[in-house]
Amino acid sequence: MHDILSKSMMRSRLLSARAALGADTRAAAARSMRDELLAVPEVEMGGTIAAYVSIGDEPDTRSLLFALWKRGAYVLLPLLLPDGDLDWASYEGPDSLAPGPRGLLQPTEKPRGPGAVASADVVLVPAVAVDRTGMRLGRGGGSYDRALARVGPAILTVAPVYDAELVDVLPAEPHDQRVRAALTPSQGLVRFA
Template identity: 85%
Template structure:
């Protein structure tokens, strides 16, 4: 993905997510620093932080699980495993994601029932398993990554919404939900 397209997608996602009521009211948001080719999340992270939202970012643990630490601006990030930028603040533990009012996740693709396809490590499935059923979980993807169906495994955790650059936040239908 060209850097300009990543940046444009990131701006569109930022502008779509900031006014979402759950995002506006959130005291804590768990998010992530995007890597190429994902839509750029740096502008969204900075905007959330500047308006006083407590932003948690993941730190990849050796076993593939995610620890979490606070984002204290762009200078609080350092290179981590697999080309990711990670927070340099003290870790708060894998369970810290449970305190988030909103959880933003990366995805390679998402379908209309919230099944998300990640990069295969299961890190976000473990993190999402710690999040309560009423918490808004959102996968951030490009328009063409919202698909009719994606493969699902028994351990996969569904997201409750997807955000795309052109459609903004789309709340998803989930099987068994009334």
């Protein structure tokens, strides 16, 4: 119970700090993270990239999605299911997105099933923060913990976060899944052992 309260308080504090970032700072961060990620060998060689459409103050992924798609990568995006799990469908450009639950933009293509994420060469996951062991703090719904549990141990899983959101330690619960790297504007891709 202590970890749940700690996570909730930490999430609230981090989201407030994120909301205080200026539009110019967020735009510069998005460009920096997009360019850095496009140069990562696993992304350059990856045929299938599972990603997400950022919302609100999250590090912006829209230009990254477009760049991956134009490059010829098969981009999978999540569809939030009623039970909180994630299905996946292909991204076919900006016009292939439609409003979904909880303010999300989701692909309009045919769903591929929750297991489709396991076929990805790289998986990008949203995070409020990541610690130096790869522990990820999400929004609290557990959707991405379920998705990450389906991803093999050799697959690069990356959480894009702002600089202050790469922290030393986060509280963890048994179901929490780690990511293998964080992506920040100033440090680029930070891999975890």
